[in-house]
Amino acid sequence: MTTLRRFVAITPLAGAIILPLVVPLSMARLGVGAGVLMTLMVSTIWFVAMLRTAEMPH
Numbered sequence: 001m002t003t004l005r006r007f008v009a010i011t012p013l014a015g016a017i018i019l020p021l022v023v024p025l026s027m028a029r030l031g032v033g034a035g036v037l038m039t040l041m042v043s044t045i046w047f048v049a050m051l052r053t054a055e056m057p058h
Contacts, residue, residue, distance in 0.1 A: 008053045015046035 022042050027035030 004053065008055060011046070011050050011053060015043075015050070019043060019046065 019039070019042055023035060023039050026038040030038065
């Protein structure tokens with residue numbers, strides 16, 4: 001299995017696990033405003049990564 005195929009397979013699962021962990025931790029350590037900004041950045045990066053690696057049927 002190639003590296004890109006592994007990345008495509010892991011991206012949705014990793015984002016679904018990492019995002020709920022990052023949100024409360026960043027809000028607890030950095031404050032609500034910084035936590036919301038961190039959530040926005042992480043979710044945007046996750047979304048872009050999923051779009052860039054999406055495999056469309058032919």
